[in-house]
Amino acid sequence: xxxxxLIRRYFxxxxxxxxxxxxxxxxxxxxxxxxxSQLLAVTVDTLHSGVHFDAGIxxxxxxxxALAVNLSDLAxxxxxxxxxTLALSLPQVxxxxxxxFAEGFFALAERHGVQLVGGDTTRGPLSVTVQVxxxxxxxxxxxxxxxxxxxHVFVTGSLGDAGAGLAIEQGRLEFTGPPADFLLARxxxxxxxxxxxxxxxxxxxxxxxxxxxLAQDLGHILTASGVGAVxxxxxxxxxxxxxxxxxxxxxxxxxxxxxxxxxxxxVPADAGLSVSDGLGCPVTCIGRITAEPGQRWQDVAGVPxxxxxxxxxxxxxxxA
Amino acid sequence: xxxxxLIRRYFxxxxxxxxxxxxxxxxxxxxxxxxxSQLLAVTVDTLHSGVHFDAGIxxxxxxxxALAVNLSDLAxxxxxxxxxTLALSLPQVxxxxxxxFAEGFFALAERHGVQLVGGDTTRGPLSVTVQVxxxxxxxxxxxxxxxxxxxHVFVTGSLGDAGAGLAIEQGRLEFTGPPADFLLARxxxxxxxxxxxxxxxxxxxxxxxxxxxLAQDLGHILTASGVGAVxxxxxxxxxxxxxxxxxxxxxxxxxxxxxxxxxxxxVPADAGLSVSDGLGCPVTCIGRITAEPGQRWQDVAGVPxxxxxxxxxxxxxxxA
Numbered sequence: 001x002x003x004x005x006l007i008r009r010y011f012x013x014x015x016x017x018x019x020x021x022x023x024x025x026x027x028x029x030x031x032x033x034x035x036x037s038q039l040l041a042v043t044v045d046t047l048h049s050g051v052h053f054d055a056g057i058x059x060x061x062x063x064x065x066a067l068a069v070n071l072s073d074l075a076x077x078x079x080x081x082x083x084x085t086l087a088l089s090l091p092q093v094x095x096x097x098x099x100x101f102a103e104g105f106f107a108l109a110e111r112h113g114v115q116l117v118g119g120d121t122t123r124g125p126l127s128v129t130v131q132v133x134x135x136x137x138x139x140x141x142x143x144x145x146x147x148x149x150x151x152h153v154f155v156t157g158s159l160g161d162a163g164a165g166l167a168i169e170q171g172r173l174e175f176t177g178p179p180a181d182f183l184l185a186r187x188x189x190x191x192x193x194x195x196x197x198x199x200x201x202x203x204x205x206x207x208x209x210x211x212x213x214l215a216q217d218l219g220h221i222l223t224a225s226g227v228g229a230v231x232x233x234x235x236x237x238x239x240x241x242x243x244x245x246x247x248x249x250x251x252x253x254x255x256x257x258x259x260x261x262x263x264x265x266x267v268p269a270d271a272g273l274s275v276s277d278g279l280g281c282p283v284t285c286i287g288r289i290t291a292e293p294g295q296r297w298q299d300v301a302g303v304p305x306x307x308x309x310x311x312x313x314x315x316x317x318x319x320a
Numbered sequence: 321x322x323x324x325x326l327i328r329r330y331f332x333x334x335x336x337x338x339x340x341x342x343x344x345x346x347x348x349x350x351x352x353x354x355x356x357s358q359l360l361a362v363t364v365d366t367l368h369s370g371v372h373f374d375a376g377i378x379x380x381x382x383x384x385x386a387l388a389v390n391l392s393d394l395a396x397x398x399x400x401x402x403x404x405t406l407a408l409s410l411p412q413v414x415x416x417x418x419x420x421f422a423e424g425f426f427a428l429a430e431r432h433g434v435q436l437v438g439g440d441t442t443r444g445p446l447s448v449t450v451q452v453x454x455x456x457x458x459x460x461x462x463x464x465x466x467x468x469x470x471x472h473v474f475v476t477g478s479l480g481d482a483g484a485g486l487a488i489e490q491g492r493l494e495f496t497g498p499p500a501d502f503l504l505a506r507x508x509x510x511x512x513x514x515x516x517x518x519x520x521x522x523x524x525x526x527x528x529x530x531x532x533x534l535a536q537d538l539g540h541i542l543t544a545s546g547v548g549a550v551x552x553x554x555x556x557x558x559x560x561x562x563x564x565x566x567x568x569x570x571x572x573x574x575x576x577x578x579x580x581x582x583x584x585x586x587v588p589a590d591a592g593l594s595v596s597d598g599l600g601c602p603v604t605c606i607g608r609i610t611a612e613p614g615q616r617w618q619d620v621a622g623v624p625x626x627x628x629x630x631x632x633x634x635x636x637x638x639x640a
Binding site for chain 2 (some may be wrong): 022023026027028029030031032033034036039040041042043044045046048050051052073074076077079083085087089117118119120122123124125127129131133134136138141143144207208209224
């Protein structure tokens with residue numbers, strides 16, 4: 001048995017054991033029992049060192065985040081998470097690093113009842129590919145396609161925090177103390193809105209998770225649904241920490257920075273959804289769907305505002 | 321839309337369309353309809369440039385092989401392939417390379433009715449992670465656990481070809497002409513024994529695919545089943561091309577070199593399996609299972625032979 005076999009064994013002995021996994025890690029493939037009469041939702045995301053995370057990220061945060069970004073995709077489909085596989089590439093075997101990585105991964109997996117059912121650990125540049133699968137009853141799945149004129153546009157949680165956290169991490173924003181820690185935690189340990197996704201089954205007409213920035217991701221809903229939207233920048237939910245950071249015109253970060261992993265979704269106006277509707281997290285109405293295509297951003301007085309382009313960086317505007 | 325979005329779109333418009341994929345590439349997750357009363361078999365494998373393949377490998381071969389090694393795992397479970405996801409990491413966007421990669425991938429996917437249902441294309445060091453899913457009726461799945469004393473040990477196809485192909489590719493074996501081309505093709509375009517895996521349902525007591533070399537992989541069956549085996553080196557199936565290469569004691573390559581992606585399986589002695597039993601490929605009996613643990617290799621006269629250790633390299637014996 002080589003060192004990579006040992007790693008596999010290490011991951012194989014951790015975490016949730018589900019009744020619908022007759023055979024987990026340790027054969028040529030896992031064997032799983034899908035529930036009758038439900039759809040399987042499947043998604044995969046890769047995080048590369050130097051591209052999606054700084055090489056200095058705490059290993060536990062990386063383990064957590066690699067799973068979180070995938071659970072966020074399931075949340076956006078209204079799916080209940082069940083199984084994960086992990087393809088982990090490591091330049092060398094560092095047991096302390098692996099212990100921490102697994103700790104972060106399994107902490108989140110256990111919170112959502114997810115069993116790691118397979119994986120491949122290889123020597124190579126540091127990168128993590130996680131695939132997750134979940135269940136959603138047919139006709140209850142949330143897609144990007146169903147937004148209709150008149151629907152209200154909502155987001156969960158607060159926006160722009162991860163973008164500010166990245167600026168702090170990269171030394172482009174000088175800000176310390178508990179609010180700065182909050183912003184950094186929002187970057188490294190995003191909260192996949194799994195409960196909200198389940199609560200939106202049968203309620204939302206369209207949903208997406210916000211990984212590339214609100215304007216960009218909302219754009220996918222609008223395109224897929226063949227509609228447009230009017231958005232109110234003064235209603236964007238900004239955290240106290242973001243406001244305390246002193247960033248000028250923080251709404252621009254909320255609109256264009258990525259990595260928040262909140263949900264953006266649409267509901268019929270007569271659904272009467274409010275922040276008190278028990279989705280397990282705050283939700284805020286930020287606009288409404290229109291028949292006219294495109295996004296029109298405005299302030300509370302109705303004055304048009306131009307959101308910065310995708311990938312816009314508040315702190316280094318030359319960046320792509 | 322950035323260049324990586326374009327790639328996603330390119331992959332999304334190719335290949336098989338299955339009825340059990342209500343929603344494929346293009347939302348936060350794919351939605352799939354698993355068949356009633358079958359198990360899902362799930363496996364994932366990563367190939368890294370410089371580790372699992374030479375950076376100069378033709379892109380079409382890489383696309384083919386990344387899927388093939390995963391289909392081989394499904395074959396070893398007796399599962400019928402259905403769905404794949406692809407996490408592709410590229411240092412830069414090279415359209416000619418991508419065209420060839422997709423050609424190789426989809427050629428094999430179409431042969432086995434596999435639909436690409438999701439993926440993630442990112443900028444990073446060249447690597448390919450494919451996950452495949454297939455179906456197998458409960459109680460029909462092949463695992464590593466069921467070998468019993470007295471069972472016969474079989475392999476499909478021929479062994480050692482990929483190891484010789486690697487030696488040719490790396491300039492350690494001087495050999496040219498059609499037989500050399502055959503050996504190289506065995507390395508770059510292994511044949512996943514999907515049909516054989518399906519044919520072995522209800523017949524084989526244990527199965528594994530040979531990726532790390534026969535001795536190593538058979539060892540997994542023996543350990544999982546709590547048994548041992550006596551193996552006959554003179555019965556190992558060697559291709560005419562391998563024999564023509566003039567390699568001394570080619571059986572050692574057949575036992576210890578990897579990457580052949582043949583199946584090794586066990587069947588009860590009274591099953592009467594022979595090469596003519598319609599598994600779609602040659603099968604050869606190479607030994608039998610014993611109650612005594614361990615592997616005992618011998619020649620046709622019963623003289624014990626010591627197989628080289630795992631990872632042994634016929635051409636560079638200092639290699640790990």
